Amino acid sequence: MLLLHIARTIREDLQNAREHDPAARGDIENAIVYSGLHAIWAHRVSHWLWTRGFRGPARILAQANRFFTGIEIHPGATIGRRFFIDHGMGIVIGETTEIGDGVMLYHGVTLGGQVLTQTKRHPTLEDNVTIGAGAKVLGPITIGEGSAIGANAVVTKDVPPEHIATGIPAKNRPRRQSERIKLVDPDYYTASDPVDYSI
Numbered sequence: 001m002l003l004l005h006i007a008r009t010i011r012e013d014l015q016n017a018r019e020h021d022p023a024a025r026g027d028i029e030n031a032i033v034y035s036g037l038h039a040i041w042a043h044r045v046s047h048w049l050w051t052r053g054f055r056g057p058a059r060i061l062a063q064a065n066r067f068f069t070g071i072e073i074h075p076g077a078t079i080g081r082r083f084f085i086d087h088g089m090g091i092v093i094g095e096t097t098e099i100g101d102g103v104m105l106y107h108g109v110t111l112g113g114q115v116l117t118q119t120k121r122h123p124t125l126e127d128n129v130t131i132g133a134g135a136k137v138l139g140p141i142t143i144g145e146g147s148a149i150g151a152n153a154v155v156t157k158d159v160p161p162e163h164i165a166t167g168i169p170a171k172n173r174p175r176r177q178s179e180r181i182k183l184v185d186p187d188y189y190t191a192s193d194p195v196d197y198s199i
């Protein structure tokens with residue numbers, strides 16, 4: 001039963017990688033080369049250990065994960081299904097972060113705290129949120145369902161659902177109707193008349 005669940009989850013993660021990255025090719029290759037996949041798989045194990053009281057081993061595994069992938073996810077962070085990190089490297093996800101389903105992060109993202117007290121101090125990302133490269137999302141704020149944070153934004157206040165936040169400090173604007181599709185849609189890159197990128 002557990003093995004079946006693990007196999008299903010791995011298959012879903014691999015399919016998710018294909019959907020989110022136009023550069024993704026075969027599943028076997030993706031399973032070997034994608035740091036974002038390695039990071040979430042290691043996190044699922046470290047979170048399992050953390051929630052069962054094996055906190056030392058959980059921290060050690062998370063630290064090994066960081067060493068090999070450049071992605072630091074505290075074992076206490078709660079992460080939903082179909083989570084994808086593209087490009088990996090330089091990512092920090094704090095202990096009390098809560099992440100819904102279908103969330104995507106690019107490299108250089110921080111989901112961090114602003115206080116040093118042991119309270120809920122990290123962000124909550126609702127379902128289908130995308131966080132652009134280098135963005136910093138700080139404090140126990142909520143990024144609403146279907147919203148996106150622009151590259152390099154610094155966000156310290158709630159973002160309502162279906163909004164886009166950009167800049168420092170970030171400003172919110174409603175997502176236009178034309179943008180209510182996946183921000184990274186492979187169809188954009190795999191048009192029937194493909195561009196020849198060879199030089």
Ligand SMILES: CC(C)(COP(=O)(O)OP(=O)(O)OC[C@H]1O[C@@H](n2cnc3c(N)ncnc32)[C@H](O)[C@@H]1OP(=O)(O)O)[C@@H](O)C(=O)NCCC(=O)NCCS
Pocket residue numbers: 087106131132133148149150151152153164165166167179183
């Ligand atoms: C924020 C974002 C989602 C907006 O996408 P969009 O709605 O298509 O935005 P547009 O390109 O139409 O730009 C709208 C305006 O926002 C500005 N803008 C876009 N992204 C911005 C950003 N990250 N920071 C500040 N301003 C930004 C544009 O310059 C434009 O300004 P203008 O109206 O004065 O001309 C997108 O630009 C973004 O940052 N995505 C993250 C993608 C990423 O990290 N990719 C990494 C791949 S390796």
